[in-house]
Amino acid sequence: MPRDVTRRGVLQAALPVGAASLIAAPRITRSAAAGPQRSIIVMCDGFGVDYYDRSSMPTLKAWAASGIFARVQAIMPTVTNCNNASICCGAWPSVHGVTGNSYFDAETGTEEYMEDSRLLLAPTIFERARRQGVRSALLSSKHKSISLLNRGTDIVVSAEIPDPDWERRLGKAPPIYSREINYWLFQAALDILRNRPDMGLLYIHPTDYPMHMWPPEAAESREHLSRVDELLAELAAAAPDAAILVTADHGMNFKSRGWDLEKALQERGAPIRIAISAERDRYVRHHQGMGGTAWVHLRRAQDEALVTSLLGQLDGIERVLTRAQAATEFNLMGSRLGDIVVIGDRDTVFGNLDSAMETLRSDFRTHGSLHELAVPVVIHNLPTAPRSDYFKHNFDLARWMYPV
Numbered sequence: 045m046p047r048d049v050t051r052r053g054v055l056q057a058a059l060p061v062g063a064a065s066l067i068a069a070p071r072i073t074r075s076a077a078a079g080p081q082r083s084i085i086v087m088c089d090g091f092g093v094d095y096y097d098r099s100s101m102p103t104l105k106a107w108a109a110s111g112i113f114a115r116v117q118a119i120m121p122t123v124t125n126c127n128n129a130s131i132c133c134g135a136w137p138s139v140h141g142v143t144g145n146s147y148f149d150a151e152t153g154t155e156e157y158m159e160d161s162r163l164l165l166a167p168t169i170f171e172r173a174r175r176q177g178v179r180s181a182l183l184s185s186k187h188k189s190i191s192l193l194n195r196g197t198d199i200v201v202s203a204e205i206p207d208p209d210w211e212r213r214l215g216k217a218p219p220i221y222s223r224e225i226n227y228w229l230f231q232a233a234l235d236i237l238r239n240r241p242d243m244g245l246l247y248i249h250p251t252d253y254p255m256h257m258w259p260p261e262a263a264e265s266r267e268h269l270s271r272v273d274e275l276l277a278e279l280a281a282a283a284p285d286a287a288i289l290v291t292a293d294h295g296m297n298f299k300s301r302g303w304d305l306e307k308a309l310q311e312r313g314a315p316i317r318i319a320i321s322a323e324r325d326r327y328v329r330h331h332q333g334m335g336g337t338a339w340v341h342l343r344r345a346q347d348e349a350l351v352t353s354l355l356g357q358l359d360g361i362e363r364v365l366t367r368a369q370a371a372t373e374f375n376l377m378g379s380r381l382g383d384i385v386v387i388g389d390r391d392t393v394f395g396n397l398d399s400a401m402e403t404l405r406s407d408f409r410t411h412g413s414l415h416e417l418a419v420p421v422v423i424h425n426l427p428t429a430p431r432s433d434y435f436k437h438n439f440d441l442a443r444w445m446y447p448v
Contacts, residue, residue: 082286083245083426084233084279085169085442087131088272089124089186090252090411092295093418098260101273103280104290107424114421114435118294120374121322121337121387122416125158125192127293127438128249132193133166134443136375140166142192143380144322148341155320158380159188161195165377170196170245172446178244181236185225185251188325199236199243203229220327223268226250230275237282253327255296256409280424287426291438295416297390301360302334302404304397305386311400312354317341320382321395323412334395336413339382352384359401360392362414390415 093115096104119130119137121144129142137143142158149156170180174196181199184190190202201210203225206217214231218224233248250272258265279288305319323335340355342348348366355364363386370385371378388394393410421435430444 081426081428082237082241082243082283083442083445084237084283084286084288085131085245085247086276086288086290087128087247087249088290088292089250090255090294090296091292091419092255092416093420094295095255095260095265095269096420099266099269099273101269103273103277104422107276107288107290108420108422111425112421112423112429112432112435114432116291116419116421116435116437116440117417118292118419118438120376120414120417121335122294122411122413123323123335123337124186124252124293125188125325126322126376128189129164129192130437130439131291131293131441132168132170132247133164134169134439134445135166136439138371138375138377140164141377141380143376144337144339145325145335146320146322147380148318148320148339148382150341155318155324157188157325159192159325161192164192164195167448168193168195169247169442169446170194172196172448173245175448176446178446179242180245180247181233181240181243182247182249183229183233183236184249185220185229186249186327189249193247199240201229201232201236203232220251221253223254223264223271226254226268227271227275230272230279234275234278234282237279237286251327252293252296259296259298259409287429288424289426289441290420290422290424291441292419293438294411295418296409296411297413297415298406299334299336299391299393299408299410300404300406301388301392302397302402303358303360303388303392303394304400304402305338305340305355305394307397307400308358309351309354314347314351314354315343316347316351317343319386319394321393321412323393323410324395332395332408334393335410336388336393336415338386338388338394340384340386342383345383348383355384355386360389361386362389362392363387388413 133140179198183201187202187204254268322337324333365385
């Protein structure tokens, strides 16, 4: 659980950047909601372009050749919650408000997980679809996505905490730290497609545990993505009328250096209130709470120049930005960032460690930096979709669907 912080205070807040101008997507004359076509969105956690390029996946690549394919950018920080919320809402974090997996609540003095739907400030695609009479289902291997994104859904399936009825139908769900849990989740989606034709929209979110464990070239990774590809083919066979839209929230890289920024700054004579990894969530076996972006909260505003200077001297620090700079550059909600935003290079992550800096084990893989931005978009069987050059970011995948 997030740790309590004894000092309390009110952080300086920045208004959402460009919120009014970012709520509406660019004007598109075609709409997937104009007809009865079902839609299946697959948000394939951790599926960076290197996984796409180095895996055979004949079904997905045939769809890319015959439909729409684009190499796009994820949202910073490259962690699941803010990207999943962006894809689900079709909006920047400056609009929907989810800026990472964790944030610091200055009112309570605690670090909190960003997995409560009350933190989501924009309508979900399920809410938009419901306004047009389309019923929907949300399925996720990670329960945090159910609690964050469920507004407007008619069916929710959590493979991590499955309803007993689903386990009676499909068998016991595998553990969250497995690749098999993703296969169980797709079986639940197939059950809905076959038995609930009234569900016009499905949103499927498998876990990135396999990407944390294995690089694209590993045999285990190839086996996993081969099975996912087979399941995508099964989705299409079960619902040949349906459009299938696939993207990812981030890529994945080996990391070799970890910083505990609180300890590092304390040792250098500049103590801070708290430093939080934007990647920190409940799934510690994935990444030990460490990721490539950190929020630094100051004890005193006048410490900003000194702390910024010291942070810039640490090995592996790629960017040090003020709250306002990060909010503007990355379209984030400033009031949910730290006073200072720190971004690591390709090899560097931040978290809570036993010492200020540690060398990480050779097989440690995670994300959160600017080096995990590249992800694919693939759209199959959707003639009403915009052209491929429309898609610049992962949240463009379905932002044009079910317009408000």
